[in-house]
Amino acid sequence: MNARLMLAASLLAAALAACAAGLIITSGFVGDAGISDTVVYATYGERIASGDMPYRDFEVEYPPGALVPFVVPALVSSTQSRYDDFFETLMVVALAVASCLIVVSLRALEASPRRVVFAVASFLTGVILLGPFVLTRFDLYAAAVCLAAICAILHRRAYLGPILLGAAIATKIYPAVMLPLLVVRTWKREGPTAAMRGIALTIGAVLVLYLPFALLAPEGVVKSVWRQVGRPLQIESLASAVLLALHHAAGMPLDWASGSGSQNLTGAVSGVASAVTTVVGVAALGFVWVKFERGDSYEAARFVRYAAAATVAFVTFGKVLSPQFLVWLLAIVVLVPGVRGAIAIILLLVACLLTRGWFPHGYWDLVKQFDPTASWLVLARDLVLVAVFAVLVARLRAREPAKG
Known part of the structure; x- marks a missing residue:
């Protein structure tokens, strides 16, 4: 089997394993969610879908990149129950995407097939151990965006990697801790010009997502950021x-x-x-x-x-x-x-x-x-x-x- 076919088979296996994990989580076999955040997400999504602007017309504690998984289910659902079902499905998709990105990232690290299986299995096992509540939070989506950035960086995508890292930071702030590492690595490997370009691309991606809201609702954006850091x-x-x-x-x-x-x-x-x-x-x-x-x-x-x-x-x-x-x-x-x-x-x-x-x-x-x-x-x-x-x-x- 050539490399491309092997990669395709690995991606298919990872996606199917993630869907199986999603079925285990949603089956009730490992319990119920207990505490859900989807009511808050639905409120945000419905207001955006009806034309209200986040940060200006209502307070939002999350960065602008997080609004995507909130509003998409609101566009196709009319009740909280249907919203919950669609959001849950969206998180299972994010779980599958994250699993595939793990496979592609490990390919850049030249990991053995056994190591790839161990990594994906461990990731899915951890999610199952945490239980159904993970499908009522958007953190699987945030993790998938962060993994996309890491994957692009590992595959030496000089523009795409920093841009995706900026998108990840504007979705959930934690990927910001990787930026100094990326800058140092790029500086040592490619020189200061490439490192400055990476910083500019990352910060630029963050600004692109924040800027429309910052211009129209500066006070709301500041309150949102302060709520995250304070x-x-x-x-x-x-x-x-x-x-x-x-x-x-x-x-x-x-x-x-x-x-x-x-x-x-x-x-x-x-x-x-x-x-x-x-x-x-x-x-x-x-x-x-x-x-x-x-x-x-x-x-x-x-x-x-x-x-x-x-x-x-x-x-x-x-x-x-x-x-x-x-x-x-x-x-x-x-x-x-x-x-x-x-x-x-x-x-x-x-x-x-x-x-x-x-x-x-x-x-x-x-x-x-x-x-x-x-x-x-x-x-x-x-x-x-x-x-x-x-x-x-x-x-x-x-x-x-x-x-x-």
């Missing part, structure tokens, strides 16, 4: 998990409140913890960027590993660590080659399984009662993510193979 300490974050552990182990008083689209710990202690976790997160990202710049290799495999490490740092040490964020990690960690990558993937699957221990059906017990079992599961999950980060950035004595 959020309080969400109850499932690493810092919150430590405070919950102190609450149960030492009786530390805690309180909570809803706000900014999540449930958060409140009070002076949580404010300090929020500041500390911000500093730690910035330091972790800086460590990843500097370590990548100081390395002597800018091959594709190394770029993927550090891109994964930066994404894990952003999620793990952030002020918000919602369960659906694990989808972002699954989509990129499965690309990391070698034994290091396999260990990181296994740990990430453990994190998905631990998440299922309290979300969605134990979530409100965690929030309202600081349920001890759920609290310790949150801490365990977050510490496993710290371990994933450590595995990705640790220095190994023997050089890892670049191929998987």
Whole structure:
């Protein structure tokens, strides 16, 4: 079988496997969604479909790139039930697209067929472990856009890669942590002119998506961006998990409140913890960027590993660590080659399984009662993510193979 036929067969197999995973998730065999965001999405989509402008006529907390999966189901549905069904189908399509992009990305890394199967299977297993709620969030769509950018970068598409990265940032902000890595890699491989071109293309793509709304509704856009970066300490974050552990182990008083689209710990202690976790997160990202710049290799495999490490740092040490964020990690960690990558993937699957221990059906017990079992599961999950980060950035004595 020649290379093209093998690639076509691999893509078909990945898409069919993703559809099978979608059927498992929607069958009820692994439970129900429990908590859904589609009511909010439907409200946004219906208002846009009726002619209202987001950010000006109504508040939107998400970037403009995220509006696409909100409005498309609204155009073809008239009830919430039909909207939910169409949105769910759209996320299964995103799951299939992401699976195919994993295959194509690994082709650029010259991964073995066995490694490709392991990566796609791990990605789909992680999504299944998280459960049906992932189909009621748009994070699979965001992960697919980010994977498209990574795939283009790995295949040395000098224009398409940065443009898609900009689109990914304007869909969900987390891919921004990869831009410094792309700039450094391009500078070292192709020179400063190519690096500046990459920056311009990425920022330009972000501006193209933001600019129409920024011109017509500047205040609404600013409020949307501030809501994303200025959020309080969400109850499932690493810092919150430590405070919950102190609450149960030492009786530390805690309180909570809803706000900014999540449930958060409140009070002076949580404010300090929020500041500390911000500093730690910035330091972790800086460590990843500097370590990548100081390395002597800018091959594709190394770029993927550090891109994964930066994404894990952003999620793990952030002020918000919602369960659906694990989808972002699954989509990129499965690309990391070698034994290091396999260990990181296994740990990430453990994190998905631990998440299922309290979300969605134990979530409100965690929030309202600081349920001890759920609290310790949150801490365990977050510490496993710290371990994933450590595995990705640790220095190994023997050089890892670049191929998987």
